[in-house]
Amino acid sequence: MLQDLRHAVRTLRSNSSFTILAVVVLALGIGFSVAIFSVVHAVFFRPRAVAAPEQLVHVFQFLT
Numbered sequence: 001m002l003q004d005l006r007h008a009v010r011t012l013r014s015n016s017s018f019t020i021l022a023v024v025v026l027a028l029g030i031g032f033s034v035a036i037f038s039v040v041h042a043v044f045f046r047p048r049a050v051a052a053p054e055q056l057v058h059v060f061q062f063l064t
Contacts (some may be wrong), residue, residue, distance in 0.1 A: 012019045050056060 048056075
């Protein structure tokens with residue numbers, strides 16, 4: 001296992017452009033996932049900060 005880890009580190013060190021690209025892609029993917037989760041959590045799962053939520057009214061505009 002340790003030998004495999006050393007080999008992986010040696011390979012990544014020799015291909016520095018690939019390593020940088022992989023790290024950037026992973027960072028962007030993780031950041032995007034966290035951002036989307038934060039928006040979904042705030043919009044759908046967090047309770048509304050309203051004193052009387054049963055009095056909220058939804059207004060529709062019908063396009064005819």
